[in-house]
Amino acid sequence: MTPSLRLLSPTTVGDVIDEAQTILETWGVWIEHEQARAMLLEKGAKLKENRVLIPRTLVDAALESAPSEFSLWDVTGAQEYVVGGDQFRFVPGSAALEIWDDQKGKSRRAITRDLVDLARLVEKLEYLSFQSTSLISSDVPEELADRYRLYLALQFCRKPVVTGTFQEDAFPCMQMLLEIVRGGVRELKDKPLAIFDCCPSAPLNWSRLTTDALIRSSAAGIPAELISMPLAGATGPVTLLGSITQHCAESLAGVVIHQTAKSGAPIVYGGSPSIMDMRHGTTPMGAVETQMIDMANAQIGKVLGLPTHAYMGLSDAPWPDYQAGAESTMGAALAALSGINVISGPGMLKFESRQSLAKLVLDNDSVGTVHRLLRGIETREQPMALDLMEPLLSKGHLLNSGHTRKWFREEFYFPGPSVERRTDPGEESDARGAHARASDRVKKLLAEPRHPILEPRMQAEFRKIMEREFSRHGASLPPIKES
Amino acid sequence: MREQLANALLSGDDIATRDLTATLLEQGESPVGILEDILLPTIRKAGDLWEEGELFIPELLQASAALKAGLEVIKPLLPASSESMRGTIIVGTIQGDIHDIGKTLVAGMLESAGHRVVDLGADVSPQSFVGAAQREAAQLICISALLTTTMLNQESVVTERNNAALQGRVGILVGGAPVTREWADRIGAEGYAPDAFRAVQEAARLLAIVQ
Structure with a gap:
């Protein structure tokens, strides 16, 4: 039996979906993208004071055509990852401007070397299924930062990548990079390598940039991920259920745009909602209420028949401390128990603005623990204990029995540097703690020899494309530096 | 055969360790040679693997049990002066x-x-x-x-x-x-x-x- 957790009753889920559809019918959404607006109007939507009112028939048709699951493949095209059902995949949280620098003991703006190190590290962390373009490099022009992240990620990590655009002109370039890896337009459609995040702006707004990415990804066969983010108490109702309903309406509008552009294209019902901290005016991603909203959103997504996503397993702490561990681990466990398919969070700190390599290592451990939890309690042998009584009672223990040796590696999870289990690890270890142990692990992993992931021909094509992009913006492509 | 014995000990197969030790003796290997060149270096390797996190307590203890099984075969044949155990x-x-x-x-x-x-x-x-x-x-x-x-x-x-x-x-x-x-x-x-x-x-x- 796989453990699971659901927060809403079926009746409440039905009420939320029904009310969200009423919102779309009566209030509609603002869509900046003219082509998208025209496309929906042609399909039966109505325009009322600049807002597009979406009828239930359009929503129902979109939900009918959207697939309930899809597959991603890694850079090599050999490893398949199904996104759907109750399968959960953890992804480093994105996208941070800062990185916590363990050597300096403070945060700073991320640079090229940090993006490379992060991708190389994620390649080695076994419980992170996908990579993401988690950092924004400050040593390249801002208008090129989106495609530059993907350019580096694909060269240093084999895992499928969760990414997105900051500029409208970035999509064609990013699509080209993906097609080079896959070997063509058709090949990329057959074996998608990336998920593109598309973020509506609460309340109920679809900007030109995000709508454009949604339409382009549907045409390219690149799965899109809806990142609706009402801020409960500010840009959304303060009641959790109210905010969940608004999230549903914003997301359903995205599904309609996406499926109207390309029926049957893969799309994920996700989000990055949070509550508003009413003391400090911040957006706490680690707050229990934020996580409850995420869990409920995913439950609704499942009922709608869509793959799901959430920003969970992350923290608002400024560095990897107690708060970081508590919020991240609880979030990771709750997300997996909710059966959320794509879980963006590991490594992330400070309201989705700061990444930490040491925290990625610590979170990888937490996710390993969560994997163990979700495997549940399995029936390994019948009888379960009866036959072991004779050796147990005669010897007093089963430490090195065949039974123990057969099962202990499967029954127990052995965590890495996040956990200290020695009774007396020594003064040095006591004083340094999990963060320092994880930092050592980062250094060790990055010191290991690296083999190129892309063929030289692909690397040359990558460089050519990026040089052209940089030149177009009057800049030069910087050399790649790694630790 | 020597490698087989080392593998048997490392994998905690006490019966194979005992039998392979006996076979090596029959083939003319000296008891001291078996102890010093195979059994002791292998059990130390098991200890090293445990320290590196490759082996766990059940496996280490079973390797010890296999060592015991091998020792039982050669112990009566060891000269008193050739005690090679550490302590x-x-x-x-x-x-x-x-x-x-x-x-x-x-x-x-x-x-x-x-x-x-x-x-x-x-x-x-x-x-x-x-x-x-x-x-x-x-x-x-x-x-x-x-x-x-x-x-x-x-x-x-x-x-x-x-x-x-x-x-x-x-x-x-x-x-x-x-x-x-x-x-x-x-x-x-x-x-x-x-x-x-x-x-x-x-x-x-x-x-x-x-x-």
Whole structure:
């Protein structure tokens, strides 16, 4: 039996979906993208004071055509990852401007070397299924930062990548990079390598940039991920259920745009909602209420028949401390128990603005623990204990029995540097703690020899494309530096 | 065949270890050669693999059990002067205390480190500890205690050892949940270990002093 957790009753889920559809019918959404607006109007939507009112028939048709699951493949095209059902995949949280620098003991703006190190590290962390373009490099022009992240990620990590655009002109370039890896337009459609995040702006707004990415990804066969983010108490109702309903309406509008552009294209019902901290005016991603909203959103997504996503397993702490561990681990466990398919969070700190390599290592451990939890309690042998009584009672223990040796590696999870289990690890270890142990692990992993992931021909094509992009913006492509 | 024996020991296959040891003897291998070139280096490798996190306690203890099975075959054939084990260590839980999982772990870990271990079991009297040390020509006595009440009896072993004029020749190492370095110092025990793993390091330190 796989453990699971659901927060809403079926009746409440039905009420939320029904009310969200009423919102779309009566209030509609603002869509900046003219082509998208025209496309929906042609399909039966109505325009009322600049807002597009979406009828239930359009929503129902979109939900009918959207697939309930899809597959991603890694850079090599050999490893398949199904996104759907109750399968959960953890992804480093994105996208941070800062990185916590363990050597300096403070945060700073991320640079090229940090993006490379992060991708190389994620390649080695076994419980992170996908990579993401988690950092924004400050040593390249801002208008090129989106495609530059993907350019580096694909060269240093084999895992499928969760990414997105900051500029409208970035999509064609990013699509080209993906097609080079896959070997063509058709090949990329057959074996998608990336998920593109598309973020509506609460309340109920679809900007030109995000709508454009949604339409382009549907045409390219690149799965899109809806990142609706009402801020409960500010840009959304303060009641959790109210905010969940608004999230549903914003997301359903995205599904309609996406499926109207390309029926049957893969799309994920996700989000990055949070509550508003009413003391400090911040957006706490680690707050229990934020996580409850995420869990409920995913439950609704499942009922709608869509793959799901959430920003969970992350923290608002400024560095990897107690708060970081508590919020991240609880979030990771709750997300997996909710059966959320794509879980963006590991490594992330400070309201989705700061990444930490040491925290990625610590979170990888937490996710390993969560994997163990979700495997549940399995029936390994019948009888379960009866036959072991004779050796147990005669010897007093089963430490090195065949039974123990057969099962202990499967029954127990052995965590890495996040956990200290020695009774007396020594003064040095006591004083340094999990963060320092994880930092050592980062250094060790990055010191290991690296083999190129892309063929030289692909690397040359990558460089050519990026040089052209940089030149177009009057800049030069910087050399790649790694630790 | 030598490699097969090493693999059998490392994988904790006690029956194969016993049989392969016997076969090597039949083929003319010397008992000392089997011990020094195969069995002891392999059990030390098992210890190294445990330290590196590759092997776990059940596997290490089973490797020790396999070593024992091999030793039983060659021991009668070894000349008295060719004792190649690192040290002989008496292990037991103190009188009045029947908890022995910690002690069993220590015994297994010491065996994995290449020592000859004589496990007296639980509820062992001070006289039995010291008598066994004399009889086995041991260099070290390891005494476990789980309870604060039984811990007090560890001091009696030190007294018994000193009365037998073995101080300086037989070291005493104490451990167990309530035992501390301060307690070890107070009762005159030369060694203290907070867990089975540190007991191996502490035993090596004490053996270097008493030998």
